[in-house]
Amino acid sequence: xxxxxxxxxxxxFSFSLIGVYLRGVDPWFSVLLRAGLAxxxxxxxxxxxxxxxxxxxxxLGIGAIQLGLMYGFxxxxxxxxxxxxxxxFTIMTPIYITLLKDLLDRQFNPTPLAAALVxxxxxxxxxxxxxxxxxxxxxxxxxxxxxCFASGQVFYKRLIAANSNLTQHNVFGLFFLGAxxxxxxxxxxxxxAERLPATTTEWSVLIYLGVVASGLGYFAxxxxxxxxxxxxxxxxxxxxxxxxxxxxVAIWNREADLLRLTLGGVIILAAMFMAKKSx
Numbered sequence: 061x062x063x064x065x066x067x068x069x070x071x072x073f074s075f076s077l078i079g080v081y082l083r084g085v086d087p088w089f090s091v092l093l094r095a096g097l098a099x100x101x102x103x104x105x106x107x108x109x110x111x112x113x114x115x116x117x118x119x120l121g122i123g124a125i126q127l128g129l130m131y132g133f134x135x136x137x138x139x140x141x142x143x144x145x146x147x148x149f150t151i152m153t154p155i156y157i158t159l160l161k162d163l164l165d166r167q168f169n170p171t172p173l174a175a176a177l178v179x180x181x182x183x184x185x186x187x188x189x190x191x192x193x194x195x196x197x198x199x200x201x202x203x204x205x206x207x208c209f210a211s212g213q214v215f216y217k218r219l220i221a222a223n224s225n226l227t228q229h230n231v232f233g234l235f236f237l238g239a240x241x242x243x244x245x246x247x248x249x250x251x252x253a254e255r256l257p258a259t260t261t262e263w264s265v266l267i268y269l270g271v272v273a274s275g276l277g278y279f280a281x282x283x284x285x286x287x288x289x290x291x292x293x294x295x296x297x298x299x300x301x302x303x304x305x306x307x308x309v310a311i312w313n314r315e316a317d318l319l320r321l322t323l324g325g326v327i328i329l330a331a332m333f334m335a336k337k338s339x
Contacts, residue, residue: 063284064296067277072303074273076311078135079143081265086255087135088247090266095127095239097270098278102233111226116234118219123238126212127278131239132246133205140198147301149202151183154294156210161290164218172291175334179298182327186302186320213285213293220286228286232279295331302328 082090108116137146154176162168216235220226257263285293302325 063280064288064293065299067281067284068296068299068303070273070277071300072307073311074269075143075147075300075304076307077265077269079138079146081261082135083138084255085257085262085266086247086252087139088132088243088251089253089256090135090269091128091131092240092243092247092251093266094131094270094274095236095243097267098127098275099233099236099240101271101275102229102236102279105229106233107227107230108234111231112223115219115223115226115231118215119231119234120238120241122212122215122219123235123240124242125208126216127236127239127274128242128246130205130208130212131243133201133208137198137201137205140201141195143304145195145198146202147304148184149199150206151180151298151301152203153206153210153297154179156207157214157294157297158290160211160214164214171334172289172294175291175331176294178331178334179295179328182324182331183298183301184324185327186305186324210297213282214290216282217285217290217293228283229279232282235278235282236275291334292332295328295334298328298331 078090134146137149141149155173158169158173158176161172220228257266284296288296302321305321
């Protein structure tokens with residue numbers, strides 16, 4: 061659980077950093093640089109001796125989906141949505157996690173889904189606000205990102221469970237290489253080379269996001285996902301919302317309804333308790 065809590069604190073800054081400082085940067089270049097820097101962090105640790113080919117291919121594919129394709133949807137959503145709206149539309153991720161897990165297991169477990177629904181209710185209470193008129197397309201982009209992020213977590217958790225002999229830091233570089241390969245192709249096909257970072261601030265934010273938020277963050281998050289139950293993992297995905305709002309209020313002096321923030325946070329913690337009891 062500590063892995064997920066620490067990464068939640070790190071990622072709480074990412075929403076605002078992207079929404080405030082990177083709106084003018086080509087989204088596909090942002091994905092490319094983040095995936096490339098994260099790959100460099102783990103490249104020295106890669107060891108695939110005695111690793112089955114299908115495991116290697118699956119790790120590459122999970123990275124391409126959970127990081128590469130997800131960021132493609134995610135970064136483009138900031139072109140249509142405000143930071144609070146992006147936060148609002150991420151609340152569906154816990155439900156996707158529980159439903160996908162049940163679908164793959166071919167059985168229905170109501171408790172994790174109930175915990176996820178409670179977490180969504182808490183997040184919705186915190187973040188529901190007036191929406192802009194152009195929000196619909198942005199909402200679908202965020203749902204695409206949510207589905208990619210949820211499926212990556214579930215597939216990685218199942219992969220490690222089925223291959224307990226894997227040393228995760230020795231193979232996680234493959235996850236980032238899959239994302240990097242996807243992002244290179246996407247930038248070549250869809251990127252705009254005229255919208256590269258132009259200021260020291262933009263470059264600094266992207267380097268931080270690539271090395272810390274992506275490189276260290278995704279490894280710690282996915283490792284944490286292999287330790288907790290599916291219900292706890294689902295709920296933790298929505299703990300990012302109050303954390304992100306606290307960062308907005310504390311650093312960027314954005315207004316927030318502290319009563320709704322507190323009540324929503326309590327509901328999410330209750331959902332965490334439900335998920336833990338379901339183990």
